Amino acid sequence: MNINIKEVVNSLKEKLKEYENYSDENSKIKHNKGYVTVWLFKSAVLKIKEMKNKTRIEIAKKYLEYFTFSSEEVKYTNSEPEWGKITLNKKVLDKVLSNINEVFEQCYLEENVETFGCCSRYMECSNNKKCIHPDLKFAKGCKYKKHLENGKIFYGKYRNV
Numbered sequence: 001m002n003i004n005i006k007e008v009v010n011s012l013k014e015k016l017k018e019y020e021n022y023s024d025e026n027s028k029i030k031h032n033k034g035y036v037t038v039w040l041f042k043s044a045v046l047k048i049k050e051m052k053n054k055t056r057i058e059i060a061k062k063y064l065e066y067f068t069f070s071s072e073e074v075k076y077t078n079s080e081p082e083w084g085k086i087t088l089n090k091k092v093l094d095k096v097l098s099n100i101n102e103v104f105e106q107c108y109l110e111e112n113v114e115t116f117g118c119c120s121r122y123m124e125c126s127n128n129k130k131c132i133h134p135d136l137k138f139a140k141g142c143k144y145k146k147h148l149e150n151g152k153i154f155y156g157k158y159r160n161v
Contacts, residue, residue, distance in 0.1 A: 003055050003088050005036050008048050012038060015097050021108050040107040047083065055088040057096065066102045067095055108137055118144035126156030
């Protein structure tokens with residue numbers, strides 16, 4: 001059974017809308033000549049191409065591990081070695097949809113963040129000897145977090161600097 005691009009795009013859009021950090025700005029679907037590219041944050045993650053008698057999904061090599069496809073399922077070409085190519089069927093689409101959340105989160109964490117000294121949780125972080133901010137991306141920008149990771153605690157009961 002051949003799955004068309006429109007069906008895949010609609011399924012992906014519905015799945016992506018479930019995620020807390022989803023927005024139209026960080027999840028884009030670009031229609032190109034003959035294929036569609038799915039961008040999560042600033043990373044091209046998937047390409048969907050309709051061929052003469054099949055639909056193919058291509059996954060950026062750096063994200064392939066999240067989908068757990070076997071080496072027999074994925075093909076590479078010399079012209080595009082950074083894209084794993086897989087003939088699309090219901091089983092493949094289900095696997096992509098059930099694992100796209102991990103790729104979404106990875107792309108979220110890979111995005112550049114603005115750095116800052118520390119947030120209002122600095123005392124709690126000090127007393128826990130680690131950053132406790134629940135938003136991992138926000139926490140990535142904290143300079144005090146880097147100090148804590150290097151064992152330097154400036155405040156609280158474990159202060160050592």
